[in-house]
Amino acid sequence: xxxxxxxxxxxxxxxxxxxxxxxxxxxxxxxxxxxxxxxxxxxxxxxxxxxxxxxxxxxxxxxxxxxxxxxxxxxxxxxxxxxxxxxxxxxxxxxxxxxxxxxxxxxxxxxxxxxxxxxxxxxxxxxxxxxxxxxxxxxxxxxxxxxxxxxxxxxxxxxxxxxxxxxxxxxxxxxxxxxxxxxxxxxxxxxxxxxxxxxxxxxxxxxxxxxxxxxxxxxxxxxxxxxxxxxxxxxxxxxxxxxxxxxxxxxxxxxxxxxxxxxxxxxxxxxxxxxxxxxxxxxxxxxxxxxxxxxxxxxxxxxxxxxxxxxxxxxxxxxxxxxxxxxxxxxxxxxxxxxxxxxxx
Ligand SMILES: [Zn+2]
Numbered sequence: 586x587x588x589x590x591x592x593x594x595x596x597x598x599x600x601x602x603x604x605x606x607x608x609x610x611x612x613x614x615x616x617x618x619x620x621x622x623x624x625x626x627x628x629x630x631x632x633x634x635x636x637x638x639x640x641x642x643x644x645x646x647x648x649x650x651x652x653x654x655x656x657x658x659x660x661x662x663x664x665x666x667x668x669x670x671x672x673x674x675x676x677x678x679x680x681x682x683x684x685x686x687x688x689x690x691x692x693x694x695x696x697x698x699x700x701x702x703x704x705x706x707x708x709x710x711x712x713x714x715x716x717x718x719x720x721x722x723x724x725x726x727x728x729x730x731x732x733x734x735x736x737x738x739x740x741x742x743x744x745x746x747x748x749x750x751x752x753x754x755x756x757x758x759x760x761x762x763x764x765x766x767x768x769x770x771x772x773x774x775x776x777x778x779x780x781x782x783x784x785x786x787x788x789x790x791x792x793x794x795x796x797x798x799x800x801x802x803x804x805x806x807x808x809x810x811x812x813x814x815x816x817x818x819x820x821x822x823x824x825x826x827x828x829x830x831x832x833x834x835x836x837x838x839x840x841x842x843x844x845x846x847x848x849x850x851x852x853x854x855x856x857x858x859x860x861x862x863x864x865x866x867x868x869x870x871x872x873x874x875x876x877x878x879x880x881x882x883x884x885x886x887x888x889x890x891x892x893x894x895x896x897x898x899x900x901x902x903x904x905x906x907x908x909x910x911x912x913x914x915x916x917x918x919x920x921x922x923x924x925x926x927x928x929x930x
Contacts, residue, residue: 628667629655635673637694649707657714660734661687662774662791673697685713726753730770737777737794744801748773751807751841759815759839763886767817785813805840805848809833822889830866834882837867843924853918859911872920873910877903
């Protein structure tokens, strides 16, 4: 049964998640941000600019910020600033209390001067932050939770429904089959500012609304990205072509409707390499299953998670190196494909 929770319950959950954050490192990570490891905490900081006569207890503001903003930013996703400037301003706009955009808070000095408002600052801040989202819905089913944050008012609600259904159909199967230790609480975010198709990090899967609106049947993105959460290899486990190849192999095996979405594994071509990743590598795994030894991709997945994978793993599993296997594949690449056990017409 699917149980809808109220928005209030979600606010409480986000607060709990924020408290669970470990202390951030003293300095910001340098280098390419996409190389940041999964679940590595980001350093959050608030700068208070207050030229008004109102004296603020900055420790109280800081505590509210720490309790609320990291969870918001983690869920919010793409390029959400980690450093925030909070301006306290004198204004005669009577209805204005505070506004909170990613990276920038503005607070009315007259409003925050009120003791009760100040005491309740954390809740007000959270409410203001959530106004940046079009909608937030939480669904729970059989010990799994999905929080769906939609940041785009133009996102097709039918696609949203399909993504949620696909999640509850496929994710629990992947978790229980491959890695029951991974998260059972997942956040989906749809984002207009995101230029890719989809990506997974931490317990969050980010979808491009532009892509999804244009490709409404491609719901097995949930299977591929969901498997990245199941993989949870951490940094340095193995090459990314292998991670992506296994994720598409799993989509091929467990996808909800690959045939309906016209997703397929491309026929072999001499110009391909196993390092082409994604569907090319996935087809190679299916060939290994049928012609060499079943279950090699699944075994590689285990070793990557255990950080025991090396190039020698291929020979340990099959008696041949990955290059030797690929050479055999190139000689006779014929393979019968079954998408989630079904043949394509
Ligand atoms: Zn991927």
